[in-house]
Amino acid sequence: MDKAVLTDPEVKTANRTDIFVISSHAKHLHDISKALMSFYIVHAFNDVGQLSEALSAFHPTAIIVDDEVSRMGGLDLIQKMRRTPSLNLIPIVFTAKNTSLEQVTMSQAMPLVRTLVKPYRFSALLKSISDQVNAHVEAQWEMMETTQKTALENTLSSFNSVADLIAEGKELPYNEIQQSCEPLVTAVQSGNFKDLLQGVKGHDNYSYVHSLRVATFLSLFGDHLGIKGNDMSILATGGVLHDVGKMMIPHQVLNKPGKLDDDELVVMRSHVTETIDFLNNTPGLPRGVTIIAGQHHEKLDGTGYPYGLKGKELNELARMAAIIDVFSALTDRRCYKDPMSPVKAMDIMEDMGAGHLDQHFLLAFKELLLDATSEADMH
Ligand SMILES: [Fe+2]
Ligand SMILES: [Fe+2]
Structure with missing residues (x-):
């Protein structure tokens, strides 16, 4: 050699x-x-x-x-x-x-x-x-402080258990999932969320990484807006569960580097109805979690999916979830693209216009990003 x-x-x-x-x-x-x-x-x-x-x-x-x-x-x-x-x-x-x-x-x-x-x-x-x-990535979590380490370990094990439950056609134990998200809420509320984002860098389960990032940003957004208590837990749990239906989507479609063709787009979009079908089978699931999962791809002008909801039909939770999902997707690392910087992602989101994202919440999210120190730490 x-x-x-x-x-x-x-x-x-x-x-x-x-x-x-x-x-x-x-x-x-x-x-x-x-x-x-x-x-x-x-x-x-x-x-x-x-x-x-x-x-x-x-x-x-x-x-x-x-x-x-x-x-x-x-x-x-x-x-x-x-x-x-x-x-x-x-x-x-x-x-x-x-x-x-x-x-x-x-x-x-x-x-x-x-x-x-x-x-x-x-x-x-x-x-x-x-x-x-x-x-290799999970071994590095051992070096983190307990809250952040537990937040990552718990959410990963919840995520993996959901995959098994879906495969076996079983019900989701919502209380357990909610409890597993508590350290994440604590980490966010105490301002220690960056370790969470850092900790999933390089993890190979893209769906888990995306869901963890959405849960973190959504909780962070909620905290910034003054949301507390059980509502924070809905944001975190909703983030972890919002795309579980993607487990039913074939790898080739989920990871396709180029543009999806019409048939593939139909398959990809079905992840929302798959998620809803699964969550409907969950006793005691808070409505907020269903809204985050079911409406994060809706747009204010009615051109979103799966329901084509419009304007006032979209409540605050749906509007927040849409912003966080787009931001996370843009700043996620994929096998075919490097992560976009938060500043660039914000520019693109502002260009999407009022027909897509709620402008009031978008401004609030921009403030949050500006407050959070250096942009290099945010993706
Ligand atoms: Fe989605
Ligand atoms: Fe998503």
């Missing part, structure tokens, strides 16, 4: 969705790159020299190392990276032949290495990368 891979201490970990793949097997490289294209920015390398050069420029979210790597072999390469201080925390997925039992066993004992035996299902590859990336 060339020297830069082993010794460069200056390399910063890039908080992006870039994945490096190395294999000297051209077809394998091509197949993986193509399969992962709608989830990650894939950089494919067929030799160690190229990989080494790329690693000296920036660190990816994870590296997929094939057992077929020219000159040294995949396992040797992984061993070298694990011994290199600047590289030993990059998550690795090792793809090995089922005949190389010894290699499989050795790789399984290495830290931050997940091994997949060929042939594997594409979903298994995707899950391995995701698990690796998330374990």
Whole structure:
């Protein structure tokens, strides 16, 4: 391996969705790159020299190392990276032949290495990368103060449990979800929300990241407007649950880099009715949560979806949720785009005009952003 891979201490970990793949097997490289294209920015390398050069420029979210790597072999390469201080925390997925039992066993004992035996299902590859990336991000939460750490852990576990409940067709235990959001409300009310936004950077579950950000910004907005008590809890819970119907939308549509065609748009928009169907099956759910989930894509001029509600038909909660959802979507990081700065996002939202977003609330949200110190910390 060339020297830069082993010794460069200056390399910063890039908080992006870039994945490096190395294999000297051209077809394998091509197949993986193509399969992962709608989830990650894939950089494919067929030799160690190229990989080494790329690693000296920036660190990816994870590296997929094939057992077929020219000159040294995949396992040797992984061993070298694990011994290199600047590289030993990059998550690795090792793809090995089922005949190389010894290699499989050795790789399984290495830290931050997940091994997949060929042939594997594409979903298994995707899950391995995701698990690796998330374990790395979630491990960093351990260093946070208790409130923020608990806020992230609780909301993530609620989010994951909702995915299971949807899959099993079971009811949502609203009280549990609400309780899991309490540390988030506390963090926001005590002005310690930036750790929450920082803590989900690089997390691989985009739907969770978006929902956590919406819950945080919506609670922050509520706090700024003087909302207290149980209403704050509705904002946080509504934020966490507002897009749960997206779990029913196929990955290719959810993560499509380009513009959606008409059919895909219909599928994408169905996430709201999917969410409502699921929430309607939840006993004791406050109306406010249903409004946040069901009306965050409505517009004041009636051109929104799914109901085409207009003007006064949209209450304050729906108007706030629409602003926060657009702001979060613009400032979210996606596999196909970097996050937009809050200032740029605000400009775009102001250009959307009074037919889309409530101008009074938009001004209040702008004040909030100006109050919150440096913009670099807000996304
Ligand atoms: Fe949505
Ligand atoms: Fe959303």
